[in-house]
Amino acid sequence: MKRYGVFFDAFIVRGKGFHADMLGKDGISLRNQLKGCGALTNWGFEYNKDGWEWKATFTQPLGQARCVGHAIQSVGGQNVQCQ
Known part of the structure; x- marks a missing residue:
């Protein structure tokens, strides 16, 4: 899940099985x-x-959802869809 800010998006990522x-x-x-x-x-x-096994929260510059998805896949995530 992400929330929009003025310059940054706030993300909440939950995972299990990594x-x-x-x-x-x-x-x-x-x-x-x-x-x-x-x-x-x-x-x-x-x-x-x-x-879930874990939860990460963070902010990133606007427009980085696709990159965040790739980052999650690089550490073992599968079928990641960041919107």
Whole structure:
């Protein structure tokens, strides 16, 4: 899910079934991949939220949803669709 801001989009990503080595401790591999999409701010990562294995929250510059989807796939996500 993403919310629109003036210059940034706020994202909430929930996942399960990712290989721990690909996701990284506390989502560090995901965070590093997301940095390639532009300025990454307001990063938050939690395990065992809302029936999912993990939840990441962050903001990225406007128009980066496709890049965010690719970043999630690069750490083990499948059939990712960011809208």
